[in-house]
Amino acid sequence: MSRPETDSPGAGMEFTLEDISDEEIMRRRALYEPFTDSVRDLIDAVIRTEVDDATVRQAQAEIAGVVQRLRTQQMDGAYGVRYTADKKGMAWGNAVIGLRNAIAPPLVLRPGDDGGVVTDATLGAAYEGPSGLVHGGVCAMLFDHVLGEAASVDGIPCFTGTISVRYLRPTPLGPIRIDAAISGRDGRKKIVRGTLSGPDGVTAEAEGIFIVPREFEGQAFSSWVS
């Protein structure tokens, strides 16, 4: 596939204009969302299957066939961060929110009561660290994105400068919630705090410094289409 028009506003952040209608976004979403969900199911099934060796080998051959078919037409490089003419972002390859990324839970964010953002998700076997518990790096990755979104609520995308996570108690695999909001501003820097909660309450808290790249100062974008 040829790449749509690419714009690199700075700080290594590359955005790609893909001027498509809302109907076309809906069509692609209806196609790729269930497709990617099937791959998420596959990841979980591969981790948890207890079928016999022959069945595993047969499944591997079938998966290799599917991969080969998909590879007959591929875009160059990663999906990138695409946006429409009215500046709706489509970060569909993103590791945390990507609609086309089976590694992403994917998180879907909504506005919180405090001007911040909140998300609920279910983390299954693919996110395990210690037995039955969420991997600490996964917690950090999810915090990074959610705090980054909270920092960007006014539509100006921010980069993570520094983030620290305090793991208070283990986070069980299963339903989780993350809340994040800006707690301070200093020029291009925004201090953001967040919490990760499981069914029994807060398990980890994070604080980060998020920075508006110089090139983005004064620019406002729309929200993600996820």
Ligand SMILES: CCCCC/C=C\C/C=C\C/C=C\C/C=C\CCCC(=O)SCCNC(=O)CCNC(=O)[C@H](O)C(C)(C)COP(=O)(O)OP(=O)(O)OC[C@H]1O[C@@H](n2cnc3c(N)ncnc32)[C@H](O)[C@@H]1OP(=O)(O)O
């Ligand atoms: C075009 C259409 C777009 C469509 C988009 C549509 C919708 C989007 C809307 C909203 C959502 C957007 C995004 C948010 C989502 C998720 C977030 C994901 C977060 C990430 O996953 S992102 C990847 C990891 N992240 C990096 O890959 C950063 C690499 N890095 C750099 O790119 C630079 O390093 C940068 C930019 C950080 C700073 O560079 P710089 O040149 O601006 O900095 P400079 O030296 O001028 O410092 C200025 C002041 O920041 C202080 N400062 C500097 N660096 C600091 C640091 N690291 N920690 C703490 N403080 C720091 C200084 O001390 C000074 O402070 P003071 O003013 O007080 O002296």
